[in-house]
Amino acid sequence: MIALLLRDLRLALRAGGGFGLGLAFFLLVAVLVPLGVGPEPATLARIAPGILWVGALLACLLSLDRIFALDHEDGSLDLLATAPIPLEGVVAVKAAAHWIVTGLPLTLVSPLLGLLMNLPPDGYPLLLASLAIGTPALSVIGTFGAALTVGLKRGGLLLSLLVLPLYVPTLVFGAEAVRRGAAGMDVATPFLLLGGITAGVAALLPFASAAAVRINLR
Amino acid sequence: MDLTVTDLACARGGVTVLERVNFRLAAGAALILRGPNGIGKTTLLRTVAGLQPAVAGDVSMAPESVAYAAHADGLKATLTVAENLAFWAAIYGTDEVSRAMERMNLAALADRQAQNLSAGQKRRLGLARLLVTGRPLWVLDEPTVSLDVASVALFGTVVREHLASGGSALMATHIDLGLAEAEVLDLTPCRARSPASAGPGTDDDPFAGVTA
Numbered sequence: 137m138i139a140l141l142l143r144d145l146r147l148a149l150r151a152g153g154g155f156g157l158g159l160a161f162f163l164l165v166a167v168l169v170p171l172g173v174g175p176e177p178a179t180l181a182r183i184a185p186g187i188l189w190v191g192a193l194l195a196c197l198l199s200l201d202r203i204f205a206l207d208h209e210d211g212s213l214d215l216l217a218t219a220p221i222p223l224e225g226v227v228a229v230k231a232a233a234h235w236i237v238t239g240l241p242l243t244l245v246s247p248l249l250g251l252l253m254n255l256p257p258d259g260y261p262l263l264l265a266s267l268a269i270g271t272p273a274l275s276v277i278g279t280f281g282a283a284l285t286v287g288l289k290r291g292g293l294l295l296s297l298l299v300l301p302l303y304v305p306t307l308v309f310g311a312e313a314v315r316r317g318a319a320g321m322d323v324a325t326p327f328l329l330l331g332g333i334t335a336g337v338a339a340l341l342p343f344a345s346a347a348a349v350r351i352n353l354r
Numbered sequence: 355m356d357l358t359v360t361d362l363a364c365a366r367g368g369v370t371v372l373e374r375v376n377f378r379l380a381a382g383a384a385l386i387l388r389g390p391n392g393i394g395k396t397t398l399l400r401t402v403a404g405l406q407p408a409v410a411g412d413v414s415m416a417p418e419s420v421a422y423a424a425h426a427d428g429l430k431a432t433l434t435v436a437e438n439l440a441f442w443a444a445i446y447g448t449d450e451v452s453r454a455m456e457r458m459n460l461a462a463l464a465d466r467q468a469q470n471l472s473a474g475q476k477r478r479l480g481l482a483r484l485l486v487t488g489r490p491l492w493v494l495d496e497p498t499v500s501l502d503v504a505s506v507a508l509f510g511t512v513v514r515e516h517l518a519s520g521g522s523a524l525m526a527t528h529i530d531l532g533l534a535e536a537e538v539l540d541l542t543p544c545r546a547r548s549p550a551s552a553g554p555g556t557d558d559d560p561f562a563g564v565t566a
Contacts, residue, residue, distance in 0.1 A: 138444075139441055140441075143433070147430055210427070210428055210430070211424055212428035212430070214405060214426070215422065215442075217404075220418055220445070354407070
């Protein structure tokens, strides 16, 4: 399974692998929103947590259909399904690789973008922490959506529709944690809920994803 | 343990295409599936490989014994030949990469990216993957597509060596691999009774309802 993770990371980093797509999108959102909203620091500071979280979420969504589509097209998914590693492990590794390629870079650059959005200073560590805790859930849920739509031509729209409602709790509690932190309020509750969602989906959804892939390969 | 298929029925797109398939494949033997296009050779092979469930009947074999090779080779375009093989070797926990490359005449291409290979070279790489799996039962779907005469002969030799070392091979092919010892199973008598009556628009024969 380590070999699969390394292969996916290597593929992402090589030409046409899609690394940086989500990151570039996230940067664009954070650069364009202040231009669109206008140069009022107070307004920007108020909307910063929400915009940054929505940007991260959409950036994640962009690359979801690649998780299984490429492996399905070239036949690797069939071969992985007959390989000695369990399909649950395969989808879990795929989700992990997606997070390392998408969620982790987003998390790491988010303080810089917080600066562009005039995020209050108290918000920076919380933005970093909430994205670090929340984005794995986005990748795992997204992998489930990708597993449901594997084999569908142009399944991207359906995938977005399936996945977006499932993303809402993570978005709500993630942005809420940053907003409360920036306002100097207690952040324990949204963080616990955020962590709970991530832990829950990471434990359960790989099984659902593997079942969906099995059915779609028939 | 042998591969034993008993009274197998398998379906494609929800329509049963094959029924009453019976055969037994012992270690060291090869079985070639024949039959017209759309009879269900691929479906049968996928069922044996465990990619789809049987509608009825039974497939029994030793666990974890199948290496499956289909029309698509499962190659990653931006990885080199050696990297593609090394990945599968790591998945199957074997260490046969350089030997597999030599036997499929790929050693000179080891550092070439898979996207720069010709169709026949890609096919050879896809077949070399079988060698790094270390699995005894090869399930092959049209293994010789896009191979030239020399490569077909090369692959025939590889299969024969595999059989000699106690492996077995189940393959659908229209081309003679030069395996004189291989048995041939014609699937025509196993065609499911009037598959078209189950409804028009099956995957294998979308115009079944039109011509009938």
